């Protein structure tokens with residue numbers, strides 16, 4: 340079994356066998372925090388969630404039986420003036436860290452669906468929800484929430500999710516050790532975040548692009564004012580947005596325009 344090799348991530352642990360949502364717990368913890376100790380790297384971990392939160396107000400189905408539900412608090416270094424514009428990259432590089440971890444720990448071909456869904460083939464094995472807040476003394480903080488379908492029985496998923504989701508154990512054909520995955524994941528996540536805050540995003544964009552299975556594919560997205568548009572995912576833009584070559588509404592006046600999609 341691997342041991343924890345991080346500087347800060349996971350060094351402070353708040354574990355509960357069951358909770359409503361580790362992200363909600365992390366946000367609540369940040370609100371009631373006083374004193375000089377920094378919450379940077381604090382890990383909130385649970386074996387099951389009763390009200391797991393997904394992106395876009397969705398529910399994250401969180402049964403017990405060996406999955407991973409965690410949130411890590413990230414406080415960019417105080418005084419760093421460069422972190423602001425880089426915040427939009429956190430979901431993408433978190434997904435890159437998790438995908439790298441899962442490829443190494445399981446040998447499976449895990450990819451990222453922009454911005455931060457974790458897939459094997461076209462089935463979801465994990466998701467990430469990043470939420471931004473400020474601490475009591477107004478320092479910006481980000482909660483990175485990660486849910487991974489590791490060992491839970493696939494038939495514990497609600498009927499409507501079964502076709503689109505799978506678990507790492509199903510794909511690997513064996514039960515997987517969560518502690519090994521957790522230790523590796525925390526190290527990779529810490530390294531990616533440190534690199535982002537010190538060097539900026541540019542050095543990691545190519546790595547993200549290689550892991551991202553969305554690029555080159557035809558995708559349909561809901562765009563508020565235009566309804567649904569369809570296009571080919573062309574590249575990752577300067578703030579982590581998805582650049583889409585629109586094919587659904589091309590006309591002589593606007594032939595295949597490039598649309599920048601930003602995640603909600």
Ligand code: BTN
Pocket residue numbers: 359360361362363388390391392393394395397399407408409410456465466467468484485486487
């Ligand atoms: C998504 O794909 O919609 C994101 C899912 C994120 C789920 C994780 S599980 C741990 C953390 N706590 C939550 O309530 N949500 C995130």
